[in-house]
Amino acid sequence: MKAVIQRVSKASVSIEGKKVANIHQGLLILLGIVDEDTQEDITWLTKKIANLRIFNDEEGIMNTSLLDVNGEAIVVSQFTLHASTKKGNRPSYIKAAKPDVAIPLYESFVQQFEVELGKKVQTGEFGADMKVELLNDGPVTIIIDTKDKV
Template identity: 50%
Template sequence: MKVVIQRAKDASVRVAGETIGKIDNGLVVLLGVTHDDTIDDVNYIVNKIVNLRIFEDENNKMNLSLKDVKGSILSISQFTLYADTRKGRRPSFVQAAPPNIADELYRTFNELLANENIHVETGQFGAMMDVSFTNVGPVTIIVDSKDNK
């Protein structure tokens, strides 16, 4: 499981011209799921996201976590994180999990974040989405659950 975490002061997601998710201070999280991901990968990523110290304290040092700042998450499923661009000019997505598996783990991911008392807004799995946000810093971090093994 891979995530791209981007610190944001505002973010929203639109589907078919309608805003379906919106946050203020927090994180935009793009989540990609691969074939062998399990609940252990979800737990690792959730724990990492809610406790990662990437928000500034009173001394402008990145010492505070999402929990510390009472931030929210805009969670977006993003199968293209598993693009393979090694051959040719068209990316291959064979490493991305099938939609039924990816959707189940995406839903579990969002539920576990909510269980951590994090306000979560989501995109729509499988839909064409327009995601807008203001990246603060900018701070963008990539986390791969396979790095834990």
């Protein structure tokens, strides 16, 4: 499971011109899933993201978490995070999990993240053609792959 975490001042997701998610201070999380991902990956990753100290404290130092700032979150599925570009110029997405595996894991990730935050997490729509807008704050962008946790 791979996540691209962006600290945002605001972010939104639109599908066919309709805004389906909209936040202010918080995190935009792009989530890529592979067949080997498990509930253990979800538990580890949601806890890690919720507690990442990437928000500024009163002295302007990145020392507080999403939990500390009572921030909001949007989670967007993004199979392209597992693109392979080793051969040629056309990315291969063979490692990305198919919907029958990815959708339940994506939904479980969102539910577990809501438990970690103690509030509703907004989402895009799995498999939809989404337009994502964000104002990256910092900019702060962190990439976490659960395969690198050990």
